[in-house]
Amino acid sequence: MWFFIGPKVVFGEDALDYLEQIRGSKTLIVTDRIIVDLGIVDKVKDKLKIAGIECEVFDEVEPDPSDVTVMRIVDKLKSYEPDWILGLGGGSSMDAAKTAWVLWENPDKRMEDINAFTPVMVNQKARLITVATTSGTGSEVTWATVVTNTKEHRKMILMAKEIVPFAAIVDPKLTVSMPPKLTAVTGMDALTHAVESYINSWKNDFSDALAMRSIQLIFEYLPRACMNSDDMEARTKMANAATMAGLSFGNSSVGIAHGVAHSVGAVFGLPHGLVCGVALPYVIEYNISTSAKFLAELAELIGIKEQNEKKAAKMLADRTRQLMMEIGIPLSLKESGIVEKDFKENFGRLIRMIYEDASATLNPRSFTREEIEKIYQCIYYGKEIDF
Ligand SMILES: [Zn+2]
Secondary structure: OOOOOOOEEEEOOOHHHHHHHOOOOEEEEEOOHHHHHOOHHHHHHHHHHHOOOEEEEEOOOOOOOEHHHHHHHHHHHHHHOOOEEEEEEOHHHHHHHHHHHHHHHOOOOOHHHOOOOOOOOOOOOOEEEEEEOOOOOOOOOOOEEEEEEOOOOEEEEEEOOOOOOOEEEEOHHHHOOOOHHHHHHHHHHHHHHHHHHHHOOOOOHHHHHHHHHHHHHHHHHHHHHHHOOOOHHHHHHHHHHHHHHHHHHHOOOOOHHHHHHHHHHHHHOOOHHHHHHHHHHHHHHHOHHHHHHHHHHHHHHOOOOOOOHHHHHHHHHHHHHHHHHHHOOOOOOOOOOOOHHHHHHOHHHHHHHHHOOHHHHOOOOOOOHHHHHHHHHHHHHOOOOOO
16 A cells, blocks of 8 residues: 655745635744745745744754754744744755654654654644755655754654645745855756656666656756746746655655765765765666666657667756756865865774664665775766676
């Protein structure tokens, strides 16, 4: 038995107006300082005012939110007792809001108890709305969250089928303030979601359809969105593509590129989307031996005409590198600024983390210890994978 799980998605320019229609009395907005400074929180407040709903703001979510921050939001929920929670921002704010929501609704549970096999209670105290201000993480529609365990310096992936927002608002107007670099990095995260979802062991017809369209849109519109932040057509297509990729991998899974991003993110603090992007062409090459057919299907979707599946799959990796060069994404971890000495010193730790990461273990081609070490070396030094 399979499920396709997702929230109501409100999309297109002015989708934020949807907030004027909701009914309730109190909302806690969970966000970060940048979103406040950009004036987006004020826009949200205006909409809630029209709906007759009062609100308070928690604006201290940091990139890669920590368990400590999440618990502070839980305390805020306990004292304020809102009937709506609004996760507003990129993946970090939305993940922090989602996790705090579940913990507040389930006071008997600890963060590490949230897993795909144990049901959790939600919607008893408040409902959740996610509002995406970047086009990448897909967190607005997924039932997973990533929280940093501060004691153990590792990222925890928490999942529960019930962690589905009441609605996800995908308004491209909220993404125009993203600088080109952030647009590029988040866009590569979305592309990695779509590609890894399409070749994953848990892929299915529903996730495939969303991944396919998403990949087409990203190759076509990401360079335009990076070049001109006011290009509303490109912003709209990227916003839709990122949410579709989120629905896709949320109902399938991801693979090694995400395992690499989680470990490199935890050890070196590099942004998630950046590492996903850097790793993606190498992970495509590594998976050719098991997934050439699927990768060739994706290659065809972006206009690559090659009958030989393995060659087409390799061309998809090359075309991905070309896209990265166009939008200013480095082609290796070394180019991303990780010093060789630090990489070597932390190598054992990175490999260990890959084995603890559910994303990597669901990769279509299962890897040996020797292979994963070689994959990491290739991603670090920028050497194409041919094994
Ligand atoms: Zn991701």
